Amino acid sequence: MQGLRGTVRPRPPYPTGSGLWGRPTAVNNVETLAAVPWVLRHGGAAYAKLGAPAETGTKLVCLSQRFRNPGVYEVELVVPLRYLVDALGGGVEPGYRLRCLQVCGPLGGFLSPDELDLPLLGDALADAGVALGHGSLVAVDDRITAHELLRHVWRFAAAESCGACTPCRVGTRRGLELTGDSAGARTVLSRQDDLLEVMATGSLCAFGRGVPTAVRSLVRVYRDELLAGEP
Known part of the structure; x- marks a missing residue:
């Protein structure tokens, strides 16, 4: 928008202090903006009751690769990953075995099948060595070395x-x-x-x-x- 090269710059300053044309700038993604109408209609207190006390609200989770039921699902933060994998995703397709779960895309991190009882929360996932990020889940099967x-x-x-x-x-x-x-x-x-x-x-x-x-x-x-x- 400013005609500058599209590359990373050292921080600080952050956009909230010096963003577009050097002015304080709010940066929101589409998921955040999509939640605004619901919050305005029902109130912030109602939205804050969803999820966990420290991490409130909902999250759009994209299930892809070997899931039986791939797609985008909106869930409350704090639901177990196993619910997302088994209940919503339907597990992996016939003939495959879940070897690991990739969380948050290529750079989010990997979890083993015995870690699926972790909740969908940023802090809990960070403690396990992965990032929540944009919430995508990729089922990696055992045929991939x-x-x-x-x-x-x-x-x-x-x-x-x-x-x-x-x-x-x-x-x-x-x-x-x-x-x-x-x-x-x-x-x-x-x-x-x-x-x-x-x-x-x-x-x-x-x-x-x-x-x-x-x-x-x-x-x-x-x-x-x-x-x-x-x-």
């Missing part, structure tokens, strides 16, 4: 990095290279850990800092498979 999934995450990160800062620009490409490294799995994961620490500390924006969260959660869920055959 750990290495394929890890390479996919790094490929996405390398393709989507805006390149404004070195930790993210170089780090994502180095991470992708590591997925093809011929060294042993333990050695590669150790090198990857060092890389992720640099990205988490030095990246300018949430994208570069979000890659480590996604990769670390994936490694946690798939560690046995990634290290299969290692002494």
